Amino acid sequence: MIQGIVFTCILILSIYFFSKRIGQIRKNIFLGRDEARNDRPWDRWKVMFRVAFGQSKMAARPTVALLHFFVYAGFIIVNIEILEIIIDGIFGTHRVLSFYIPMGLYNFLIGTFEYLALMVWVACFVFLIRRNVMKISRFWSSEMKIGPRTDANLILIIEILLMTAFLMMNAADYLLQKQNYGHYIVAGSFPVSNYLRPLFLSFSTDTLFLVERFCWWFHIVFILLFLNYVPYSKHLHILLSFPNTWYSNLNAKGAFTNMTSVTNEVKMMLDPTIVPDVNGVPARFGAKDVADLTWKQLMDAYSCTECGRCTSECPANITGKKLSPRKIMMDTRDRLEEFGMGVHKNGAAFDDGKSLLFDYVSEEELWACTSCNACVQACPVNIDPLSIILDLRRFLVMEQSSAPSEINSMFSNIENNGAPWKFPSSDRMVWSETGV
Amino acid sequence: MQEKNDSIKVPTLAECIANGESPEILFWVGCMGSFDERARKITRALVKIFQHIGLKYAVLGLEESCTGDPAKRAGNEFLFQMQALSNIDVLNGYEVKKIVTACPHCFNTLKNEYSSLGGNYEVFHHTTFLQNLIDAGRLKVEGGTYQGKKIVFHDPCYLGRGNGIYEAPRDLIVKLDAELSEMKRSRAHGLCCGAGGGQMFKEPEKGEKDINIERTSEALQQKPDVIAVACPFCMTMMSDGVKNFNKESEVKVLDIAELILTANDL
Numbered sequence: 001m002i003q004g005i006v007f008t009c010i011l012i013l014s015i016y017f018f019s020k021r022i023g024q025i026r027k028n029i030f031l032g033r034d035e036a037r038n039d040r041p042w043d044r045w046k047v048m049f050r051v052a053f054g055q056s057k058m059a060a061r062p063t064v065a066l067l068h069f070f071v072y073a074g075f076i077i078v079n080i081e082i083l084e085i086i087i088d089g090i091f092g093t094h095r096v097l098s099f100y101i102p103m104g105l106y107n108f109l110i111g112t113f114e115y116l117a118l119m120v121w122v123a124c125f126v127f128l129i130r131r132n133v134m135k136i137s138r139f140w141s142s143e144m145k146i147g148p149r150t151d152a153n154l155i156l157i158i159e160i161l162l163m164t165a166f167l168m169m170n171a172a173d174y175l176l177q178k179q180n181y182g183h184y185i186v187a188g189s190f191p192v193s194n195y196l197r198p199l200f201l202s203f204s205t206d207t208l209f210l211v212e213r214f215c216w217w218f219h220i221v222f223i224l225l226f227l228n229y230v231p232y233s234k235h236l237h238i239l240l241s242f243p244n245t246w247y248s249n250l251n252a253k254g255a256f257t258n259m260t261s262v263t264n265e266v267k268m269m270l271d272p273t274i275v276p277d278v279n280g281v282p283a284r285f286g287a288k289d290v291a292d293l294t295w296k297q298l299m300d301a302y303s304c305t306e307c308g309r310c311t312s313e314c315p316a317n318i319t320g321k322k323l324s325p326r327k328i329m330m331d332t333r334d335r336l337e338e339f340g341m342g343v344h345k346n347g348a349a350f351d352d353g354k355s356l357l358f359d360y361v362s363e364e365e366l367w368a369c370t371s372c373n374a375c376v377q378a379c380p381v382n383i384d385p386l387s388i389i390l391d392l393r394r395f396l397v398m399e400q401s402s403a404p405s406e407i408n409s410m411f412s413n414i415e416n417n418g419a420p421w422k423f424p425s426s427d428r429m430v431w432s433e434t435g436v
Numbered sequence: 437m438q439e440k441n442d443s444i445k446v447p448t449l450a451e452c453i454a455n456g457e458s459p460e461i462l463f464w465v466g467c468m469g470s471f472d473e474r475a476r477k478i479t480r481a482l483v484k485i486f487q488h489i490g491l492k493y494a495v496l497g498l499e500e501s502c503t504g505d506p507a508k509r510a511g512n513e514f515l516f517q518m519q520a521l522s523n524i525d526v527l528n529g530y531e532v533k534k535i536v537t538a539c540p541h542c543f544n545t546l547k548n549e550y551s552s553l554g555g556n557y558e559v560f561h562h563t564t565f566l567q568n569l570i571d572a573g574r575l576k577v578e579g580g581t582y583q584g585k586k587i588v589f590h591d592p593c594y595l596g597r598g599n600g601i602y603e604a605p606r607d608l609i610v611k612l613d614a615e616l617s618e619m620k621r622s623r624a625h626g627l628c629c630g631a632g633g634g635q636m637f638k639e640p641e642k643g644e645k646d647i648n649i650e651r652t653s654e655a656l657q658q659k660p661d662v663i664a665v666a667c668p669f670c671m672t673m674m675s676d677g678v679k680n681f682n683k684e685s686e687v688k689v690l691d692i693a694e695l696i697l698t699a700n701d702l
Contacts, residue, residue, distance in 0.1 A: 060625065254598025255548030259513045263553065266517040286511065313621075315628040315651075320644030368641040371509045371633030372593040377624050393511030406638035407510050414515060418501030419467040420637055428498050431469065431476035432483070434443040 007089035007220075014224035021231040025302060028340035032295035037247040044246045047382070052245040057380040060309075067123040071159070074120035075238060081113050081166075085220050098187035110188035114170065118192045121163040124156045131156075138308035141317075143327035148306055151233050158226050162219060169215035171196035172208050181205050237305035241381040244303040247296055248382040253373045256390060261285065286394025289355040290336045293391060300383040301333035310375035310385055316368040323368035325375035325385035331360035332388060357392050366392050367404055444483055448497035449530050459494040461565075462532050464546065466539035467502050468668035474675060475668035478538050478691040482562055485697055489574050493536075499526050503545040510634035517553065520545075524555035538562040538693060540594035540667045541632075547599070561595055563604040563666050563692050570611065579613030580699045587695070588617040588660040590651065590674060591626035592667035605666045605692050612699050617658045627651050629665075629673035636669055652677025656687065663689045 050056045055072065058065040084097045098106045131139045131152060139149070170193035176184040200208055230236055262285065268274050287293050310325035311317050317324050335356045342350040366389055375385045396402045403411070410420045418425045452459050463486070469479040486493045504519030527535075535557050537543050547559035560568070569575035587609050595601045602623045609616045621627045630640070630647025640646055652674055655663045663678065665671050668691075675689045690698075 252544075252548050252599050254544040254594045256508060258517070258549060258552050262513045262517050266514060266521060269518075270521060285513070313625065313627075315630060315647045316641070316643070318627070319630075319640075319647050319650050321641045322643075323641075364641055367634075367638070368643075369633050370593070370628045370630060370635050370647065372628035373597040374593075374625070374628065377597050390509070390511065394513055395511075397511035398514060403510065403512075404638050407634055410506060410510070410634065410637040411512050411515055414502045414504070414507055414519065418519075419471055420502060420506050421467070421471060423471045425498060425501070428465075428470045428500060429446070429495075431465070431479050432444045432446045 001092065004090055004092045010221065010224060011086065011089070014228055017228050018231065021228070024340065024344070025231060025236075027344070028336050029295050029298045029302065031291050031336070031340060031343065032293050032298040033291075035294040035296055037296055040250060043250055044248070047248050047250070048242060048246040051248070051380070051382055052241045055380065057378075057382075060378070067126055070116070070119035070123045074116040074163075077116055078113055078120075078166075080109065082220075082223060085216070089220060094183045095185065095187045098185065103187065106187060107189040110170070111191050114167065114190060114192040117163045117166050121160055121167075124159045124163075128153065128156050128160075138312045141308065141311060141324065141326075143324055143330055144306070144308070148234065148330070151235075152306070154229075155233060155235050158222060158229070162222055162226070165215045165219040165222070167193045167196060168199075169212055169219060172200060172212035172215065175200055175203075175208055176205070176212060179205055179208075181209065234304065234306045237303050237381055240299065240303040244299055245382050247299065249384060249387075253376055257387075259285070259394075284395065285398040286396070287388070287391035288357050288395045288399070290332060290339050292395070293332070293356075293388060297384070297388050297391075298332070298336055300385075300388075301329050301336055303381050304329040304333065304383055305381075306330060307380065309378040309380065310383070313374040313378040315370055315372060315374065321365075321368040322362070323365045325389075327365070328361060328385045328388055329383060332356060335360050357395060361392060363396060363402070366396065367407075369393075444480065444487075446483060446497075447494045448499075449494040449532075450497070450499065452494045453530065457492070459492045461491070461493050461534045461536050461560075462527075462530075463493045463495050464503075464535050464537035464539075464542050465495055465500060466537055466542040466668065468672075469538055470500070472668060472672065474671055478668060478671065478693055481691065481693040481697040482538055485566070485575065485693065488700075489569065491569075491574075496526065501526075503542050505541040505545045506634055506637065508545070508549070509632065516549075520550055520553050520555070524550055524553055527555055527557065532557055534558045534560070536560045536562055536565045538666075538668065538691065540592040540598070541669065544594040544598050561599075561601060561604070561666070563595070563608060564601060566693070566696060567604045567607055570608075575696075577608070577611045577696055577700060582612040582614040582662070582695060582699050585612075585614045585661040586617050586659065587612070587614045587662045587664050588619060588655050588658045589622070589664045589666075590619070590629065590655060590670055591623060592665070592670050593626070593628050593632055595666055596626055597624055605664070608692050608696060609664060612695060614662075617660055619654050619658060621654065627654065629667075629670040631669035631673050636672070648673035648677040649680055652681065656681060656683060660687060662695070663687060664692055664695060665689060666692050 055065065055069060058068055084095065087096050088094055130136050170188070170190050173184060174190045174193060175197060177186045200211065203211065230238065284292060290298060306326060308326050314323060314325055342352055369386070369389045371386060373386060413420050413422055417423060449459065449462060465479055468475040501523055502519055503523065504516035507519065508516035535546055537546065540561060543559055543561045546557060566575065570577060589605055589609060591602065606616055627650065628647060629651055655674065663674050665674055671689060671691060678684050678687050678689055
């Protein structure tokens with residue numbers, strides 16, 4: 001009874017804090033500019049099923065894809081087990097589902113969860129080795145400071161602890177079942193935890209009961225803690241990858257958006273009779289800070305799990321330039337957290353004198369981009385770092401006239417000669433003449 | 437490659453209209469194809485193929501102007517739209533329907549970025565266009581010069597990732613009876629040559645090496661006879677890379693159009 005009350009309180013509190021945090025993230029995302037991403041819903045569902053559910057883009061690296069798939073399947077399917085644990089927790093029952101579904105199915109389910117738990121355990125262990133022993137370079141590049149590295153390790157360690165507790169709990173349960181102890185009815189099959197039994201053979205029945213209870217509580221409390229840690233960590237992709245892929249850019253990757261605000265201005269320049277639409281003029285052209293980006297670009301930032309595939313395929317980064325698409329996403333998220341907190345405390349007029357551009361992302365990084373779309377292609381959850389790079393460049397060029405001098409020459413050549421070089425436009429047909 | 441340096445009579449759209457002719461397609465030459473010494477040879481190769489099969493084409497000539505691609509990607513949306521709107525004015529004035537270009541940057545911009553500004557055309561990259569001509573039986577390609585030669589193809593970003601065209605250039609190479617060789621990073625994961633996004637016009641940022649060196653060394657690892665490209669910017673970057681490794685006598689860098697032309701000895 002007391003256990004049930006304690007459990008219910010913990011459950012309510014963790015759901016409350018989780019929802020509050022998700023609400024804050026939602027508000028932060030909507031600090032971004034509006035952008036319509038609701039067209040072609042059927043295509044959007046297809047992209048989401050293929051890329052998020054089907055993890056199609058992970059397949060580029062098959063070994064990791066398989067390991068990641070175990071963790072993903074474990075996460076999705078073990079939720080059924082969590083349903084049972086929550087009901088048991090609230091009502092003080094034990095293995096409640098075994099009373100309501102055929103025992104054969106129940107045994108099959110518990111057995112499957114055990115295999116999954118083992119695979120999750122192994123996968124997380126391999127991931128820890130890859131990060132900390134093999135030191136795979138994309139986990140150790142310059143933006144992967146102690147914070148992000150610890151975040152990743154913490155998540156993997158929690159998952160290993162969760163799976164350990166789950167399997168130990170089952171092993172103890174199995175032994176108690178065999179001894180007809182209390183309410184431990186014979187239910188479930190234990191193909192994995194069966195092998196953990198030798199650990200407990202010397203334990204008395206009462207100690208076994210304590211072990212089972214401890215593991216049960218440890219497992220569920222850590223799941224609830226994990227639930228509340230996820231929205232503060234890079235691990236939010238387990239939730240956001242679904243909406244983030246649904247709202248993917250469906251156009252060709254080469255197509256960059258045309259700024260309608262600019263179209264209006266250009267049309268007025270070309271035809272002075274057009275009456276200016278005052279509402280159409282934005283506060284600034286391009287993006288200086290997070291609020292100048294669109295909500296989708298901000299959702300991208302929260303969806304990033306810092307895997308670094310983008311950076312490892314970025315031609316600028318590969319050849320030693322400062323640019324890292326992953327850092328662009330991490331910077332956007334960090335700045336959005338800071339800015340969102342400021343707006344939350346001080347209202348919409350919040351200004352701390354800082355901005356995403358300059359204080360987080362430098363001009364040197366931005367000008368190293370070749371706009372090749374390798375980062376966009378590489379991202380397993382369809383994040384678009386290139387669109388942020390472009391919007392920051394737009395601010396530099398259109399608001400500050402601050403581009404490298406050669407780029408400014410290219411601009412003036414196009415303006416004056418209709419070509420990016422200083423050739424007279426009258427030479428356009430020279431290629432057809434003799435002696436070229 | 438033996439090039440005949442004779443003058444080519446190239447019809448402009450203005451002349452065609454004046455003569456009451458309506459060409460099948462507009463050939464958008466692009467700034468590289470017009471002004472860059474090496475890229476001009478690609479332009480000439482393509483035109484010779486057109487003339488060989490009697491295709492009715494025309495160019496804009498002096499009425500052509502930069503599509504605005506480098507300006508847009510460097511962040512100058514004003515300049516891009518100025519270029520776009522005035523080009524659309526010219527194209528729509530001539531009621532242009534179909535465009536072919538040998539530059540993936542022009543291709544991408546004309547195809548994807550002009551439509552919302554009022555310019556709607558059916559735009560082809562020359563590799564797709566040549567492929568279509570072969571499929572329609574209008575252009576015959578036989579092995580000839582490149583039979584059994586090893587050709588490695590470098591994907592242009594704005595053709596491949598940008599627009600999902602990976603097969604047309606490869607199919608053409610295979611039609612030459614050549615051995616198509618793939619780098620480890622190819623198709624959707626192809627590495628950029630380093631020219632896009634305005635990089636062509638500036639010095640690279642500080643780093644360990646230049647992108648074209650990284651890419652060319654990857655291509656050279658395949659020990660090819662030819663590095664095939666399908667973009668005039670890639671042509672510059674890969675040619676410079678090959679020169680950097682002092683391999684220009686062993687390894688040729690050629691555009692797909694040049695391969696087709698020389699294979700047929702047109």
